[in-house]
Amino acid sequence: MKVNIAKNAGFCGGVKRAFMLVEKKFKNYKKKNPVFILGSLVHNENVMAVVEKWRIKKIKTLRSIKKSDTVIITAHGVSKQRIKSIKEREAIVFDTTCPNVSRVHRCVCGYAEKRFEIIIFGDKKHKEVMGINGWCGKNAKIIVTKNETKKLARQIVNSKRQRPLLVVSQTTQNIALFSEAVAALKKAAHSAGRTIKIVDTICRATSLRQAEASCISMKNDAVIVIGGKKSANTRQLWKIARNINKRVVWIDELNDRAKKEIKYLLREADTVGIVSGASTPKWDIDETVAYLKTL
Ligand code: SF4
Structure with a gap:
């Protein structure tokens, strides 16, 4: 089985940047003041599990935020009003909004x-x-x-x-x-x-991934799309792949169900293409590739 991985698989620049900023600052954070993140750093459960290990708590509202707490803004960005509200609470804004x-x-x-x-x-x-x-x-x-x-x-x-x-x-x-x-x-x-x-504000990482998803879907017998089920950009890749190739699965992690779907997908396939959303870490792709080698 030949496995063809999209060149632009793995974190996009904006997600990589956000992840690295948060890792650098909070992985070994010693201060006692709590650190919160407004929503998910990225729409990927595995990445969020890593973030939680750094004692960063996910919140949906600012209700519990107090003076000197830190609030991380994710790569998706927030409204002007949200930033103002955090500052009014005298909390610290740690902004990882993608440029x-x-x-x-x-x-x-x-x-x-x-x-x-x-x-x-x-x-x-x-x-x-x-x-x-x-x-x-x-x-x-x-x-x-x-x-x-x-x-x-x-x-x-x-x-x-x-x-x-x-x-x-x-x-x-x-x-x-x-x-x-x-x-x-x-x-x-x-x-x-x-x-x-x-003003065309679709980012380059998105356009490249979409073009690659088309190409990979045309050139391979089957396609695996890897990424969180809540990830908007992964959904777009899945739709593009599905329009071109009938043999496509979308997995968010390599659990037993995903393995079963992959096995079924790859019967009689000689080539498989892999595309991933902008919030999919490389370790998820490597894990899937390693599994494909066992088939
Ligand atoms: S996909 Fe989103 S986070 Fe990634 S580079 Fe583009 S705009 Fe930034």
Whole structure:
């Protein structure tokens, strides 16, 4: 069995950076003040198990935060208001927001100040999207499905408003779907005589992984996608692979169930491709490759 691993498998630059910053600061942290993390450092259970070993407690709200506690902001970033609330509690902000996400924050913030209406192409329940929306007064229109795009395009055509529009994307969205949405919104804006500015904020790590997922899915008999089930970018890779190759499994860890699925997937396969989400550690990929060698 030939195993072909995507060149860009493993942590993306932003996740690697966040993990290394947290490891460097907190792995051997001696101070008594508690350290919290707002959500998961990445959407990967194995990585979170490592983080918990460093006595970092995951929280969903700031309710329990007191003076001199530390609150880690994850690579997904948070709203402007969240950072303000941590500081108002006199706690310490340890910010690992990915620079690509911070760039989107600055972009929407700047254009909102210039009175643009902001449109975010992304999942409204995703942490990154909620964070971005929090940098433009929580007033952005958030779309991701074709229906949502159509509805918004109709509103643009029928609206009496003439404010210019800015379109950005969640950094891990599907490039092809973003382009389709942009085309529809541009058409609507032009017919309504409104200015529309498009800033493609899908990050390079995402575009490379998506292109590789297509390529690997075409060239191999079967494909294994490795990554957390809550990871948005892993889901995109899985969808891309599934559209091209019918023999695809998505595993978040190499447990008995995953092994069973892999065995079934690989019957009569001569080649298997491996792609991984941006939050999948290399050790998860190595473990799967080692298992494939035993088959
Ligand atoms: S996927 Fe891109 S934007 Fe998201 S953390 Fe990684 S490098 Fe940053």
